[in-house]
Amino acid sequence: MTAAHIIYWMSPDQPISLADDLAARSDELLLDLLQARPDLASPPPPGVAVLAQRALSAASINRCGEDLDVLSVAVLETLGALRRASGGGAVTAAAITEALSERADTAAIGARIDSLAALALIWGPADALQTGPHMPAAWPWRSALATAPINLLDLASIREKIDRLGERERDLLTTLSTGPGLGRTRDAALGPDSNRPVPQLIAQNMLVVVDDQTVELPVVIGQLLRDEEPAEPTPLRPPELTGAGGRKIGLGEVDAAAAGEALEFLRHSTDALEALGAQPATVLRAGGMGVREIRRLTKVVSVDEKRMGLVLEVLSGLRLIDSGFPVPDISDGLEPSWAPTTSADSWIHQSSERRWFSIASAWIDLHRRPWQIGDRTPEGTIIGALVGSIPEGAARAERMLVLQALAEAKPGAAVTPTSLGRQIAWRHPRWIRRLSQATIAETLSEAQALGLVAHGALTSAGREIVAAGSAEDVETHTLAAMARSIPAPIDFFLAQADQTITAPGPLTPELTADLSLVADLESGGAASVYRVSEASVRRALDAGRTGTELLAFFTSHSKTPVPQSISYLIDDVARKHGQLRVGVASSFIRCEDPTTLAAVLSSPVAESLSLRALAPTVAVTSETLIDVLDQLRAAGFAPAGEDATGELVDLRFRGARLPTPRERQSARKPSLSLPSRERLGAVLTHMRSQDAANSATLVGPGKGGSSVTGGGLPATALLQKALNSKSTVRLGYVNAEGFASRHVVVPRLIGAGQVIAVEPGGDDEHRFSLHRITTVEMVD
Incomplete structure (x- = not known):
């Protein structure tokens, strides 16, 4: 059962207010309203009357309008137009449906009326629908553009009207189309007899009057002037999502x-x-x-x-x-x-x-x-x-x-x-x-x-x-x-005779790291291609791999036999690699082959490094280890770095890093959290409680009733009296945030500066601090 059904059954002699309408709704329907318009629940309203006031405010209606489609806006515009035509009286749902029946399906119009009623944007029985004074705040525009006369034409006719415009008129519309569509002009108040551009455009329904000094450009005209491809404006039905044609894909x-x-x-x-x-x-x-x-x-x-x-x-x-x-x-x-x-x-x-x-x-x-x-x-x-x-x-x-x-x-x-x-x-x-x-x-x-x-x-x-x-x-x-x-990662590749490595799918992270060390990526994607070169093999050897380990790596992971071109390349580079050893003296060079070291000492690089021979197989320099390696490699030699124990060291640059900011964003920031239905249920309970407290019938003086304003001993005495007689009282209370409220309760226990009470007919206990109680009144 929708909210609209309940509203339509009401047939009051005079128009009902939104507050009366909301008060007649069930808890489920009010929860639906609070869930659809969560701004109404913050802070919790002290009663249905306050809820209705918030629902009628322009700010709340404006927020609610963000989720309205064109047909819903057209229903609101039509309702407003019919109310103005009737001098501010109520409008029937049948009249709205008849006004829009040629542009939308009857069932769709009825569904929008029910939806708007559930949102408390309109209310009343089907034969007397009403709306608030700030309802235009829900519109996407300042004037009634969804039901503007220009929208009763097709796109071809609208284009013809634009093409027939004079230069001044077209320039004016073009200027408006590049902005929000609103224009301020004193000509808006001039009649159609004026020969100025604005009155002429208004007479042709190509501008809509907002007030005596403001005009607005219809949406469809702005879209055409921006060379967009809008849908036909007359139908108020959702356009179909269409493709570009061609073969169908799954x-x-x-x-x-x-x-x-x-x-x-x-x-x-x-x-x-x-x-x-x-x-x-x-x-x-x-x-x-x-x-x-x-x-x-x-x-x-x-x-x-x-x-x-x-x-x-x-x-x-x-x-x-x-x-x-x-x-x-x-x-x-x-x-x-x-x-x-x-x-x-x-x-x-x-x-x-x-x-x-x-x-x-x-x-x-x-x-x-x-x-x-x-x-x-x-x-x-x-x-x-x-x-x-x-x-x-x-x-x-x-x-x-x-x-x-x-x-x-x-x-x-x-x-x-x-x-x-x-x-x-x-x-x-x-x-x-x-x-x-x-x-x-x-x-x-x-x-x-x-x-x-x-x-x-x-x-x-x-x-x-x-x-x-x-x-x-x-x-x-x-x-x-x-x-x-994503295709499952694979742990193999195909080694080719041209020294390329083909990966027919995404590789496992470990295999990707190992292959990237010994080969350079040439082509990425779902299937990638790497190339093995002398420089890439030397890079792997510099990282501590041996020639035997590299050959074993290709043999164990290649689905094809390892080509001789790759194995010969690895053997050749590995044989030369590391003959020269560079350490820290500031740096030293050692070589088991005196002939190789002699070649280094006789080359131009020896002078630039200021090399000094200590023995046939050892030379020292004041340059750093990295500089010595770089200059020797540039001179055509193949040195390797070693530590104090003679072991090869991995001297690859690891890259610069910054500390991660503390305000680092998560992988997916949670969207704006909306109150849960359980939390809104507590708001509704509070609202119903306030309504009950405000409408409670107090005990008259002649019946032994009494009331106390302010806390202290008098309030405690009256609460003790209600406790002894198991009577109901209405408390005025101000919480720690300064929020004032009323509660109709039956005291159960008074002590330790608190009153423990339950609502009449309920079992849930509520605690009230005595010093925050402002009034105590006996309830009949």
């Missing part, structure tokens, strides 16, 4: 394609972290990262600047990179730099689906739009990376609107940006002027780059990440969906 194919994009984005993110660790990027004076640094990163990671901007913004949102003075600091503390945080090391070793979930969640929660990097602000300044935020929540709300609209399509069904824009405009008309087609297209492009969307459809993981539920449930279900989409 959800499995969508998930597979998105998984490849997700893995590629994870690889680019990891490469960006390594590049910033090896060489942190200087922070600009105005904040953010400069174009030169971004271009350097694009070359290292092999992506374009647009994708690099998205990667950097997401990593920053997840606090995997930050600005500060990293260790080691290449600037010597002179200026801050962008570098990975310590959290990056643990993030890199997480599973692919968990890393993807953190990346996707960080993107959804970003307060900036990465696709705007490089564009110009209205003031003409260039929008840089990692700088210049937009108002809190706006960008996130845009992404959620786009993803949730995609989720309404059938699983695996492709949806065009134009169709998606029409759907969002119908379900959320307040976003028509804020969410342009370009923004929708760019948001879809970013979602596709992250693996949330593929082939124009939302993936299984994308549906889970925008689903309703607790943060824990959303994370669990999303991780499970992405784990099913």
Whole structure:
């Protein structure tokens, strides 16, 4: 049973108030109202009358209007128009249905009337519906645009009207279409006989009068002037989500394609972290990262600047990179730099689906739009990376609107940006002027780059990440969906004769680390290609691997026989590697082959290092160990570093790091928590209690009744009297927050500065501090 049914059964002789209407509703219906409009419950209203006052306030109605679709707005506009036509009288539901019957289905109109009644935006029986004076606050616009006369025409006719306009009129409409659609002018009060542009446009229904000095541009005209593709304005039915045509694809194919994009984005993110660790990027004076640094990163990671901007913004949102003075600091503390945080090391070793979930969640929660990097602000300044935020929540709300609209399509069904824009405009008309087609297209492009969307459809993981539920449930279900989409990691590869290594699927993290040490990545993706070279083998030997260990690694993991080209290369590099040993003297060079050391001493590098021979197999220098290694390698030798015990040491640079900020964002920030139904039940109980207290019948003086104002001994004495006679009293009480309330209770116990009481007919005990009781009154 809906709220509307209960309201319609009432047939008072005179219009009822919203307070009377709410008082007649059941607890379940009031709980539905508080859950749909949670602002009404904070702070808990002291009775239904206060609840009704809040529900009628312009601020609360405005918040409620955020969730109204175009048909609901049209019902409110029609109700308002019919009330004005009747001189402010009540309106029947049948009249609203008849007025909109040619534009919407009768059942849909009735459902909207029931829904608006449940929200307390309208009330009364079906033959006498009413609304409050601030109802226009629920509209997405200042005037009644959903029911404006221009919307009774089709798009072709509206385009013809626009094409027939003069230059002055068209320029005026074009100016209004680029802003909120409102214009201030004294010409709004002029009649249709005036030859000025505004009165002429009003006469043609191409501008709507708000008041004597304000006009508003109809939504559909603004969309056409912005070269958008709106839906036909006459039908008040939700537009269908349509695709671009072509062959039909299934959800499995969508998930597979998105998984490849997700893995590629994870690889680019990891490469960006390594590049910033090896060489942190200087922070600009105005904040953010400069174009030169971004271009350097694009070359290292092999992506374009647009994708690099998205990667950097997401990593920053997840606090995997930050600005500060990293260790080691290449600037010597002179200026801050962008570098990975310590959290990056643990993030890199997480599973692919968990890393993807953190990346996707960080993107959804970003307060900036990465696709705007490089564009110009209205003031003409260039929008840089990692700088210049937009108002809190706006960008996130845009992404959620786009993803949730995609989720309404059938699983695996492709949806065009134009169709998606029409759907969002119908379900959320307040976003028509804020969410342009370009923004929708760019948001879809970013979602596709992250693996949330593929082939124009939302993936299984994308549906889970925008689903309703607790943060824990959303994370669990999303991780499970992405784990099913990403191919299972493999622990093998294919070694080729051209010294390339082909991985036919994503490798396990351990195998990826080992293979990256001995080979260089040439092509990433779901299937990746690596190349073994003399430099990559030397890198593995420098890290402490031996030639025998490298051959065993390829033999144990390659599904194909190890080609001779790879085994010969490893043997050749390993034979030369380490003949020269560099230690700390400041540094020393030792070599078991006197001929090799003699070649070093006779080369030009000996002079630059200031080498001094101590023996046929030993030489020393004042240069550091790293400098000696670098210069010898540049001269064509293959030295290896060793420690004091003669063991090889891994001298690879581990990358600069910054401490993770304390305010680091979680992988998925919980959405704004709404009060639970149990908590709202307590609010409702308090409200009912206040109504009962306010309507209680007091005992008259002639019946032995009495009352006390203020606490102290008189109040305690009257409470003791009620306790002894098991009588009911009405208490005036002020809690610790200063909130005043009334309670009708039966005292059970008085002591220790407190009164323990129960409500009449109930068993739940309530405790009241004696010093906070303001009045005590006996109740009949």
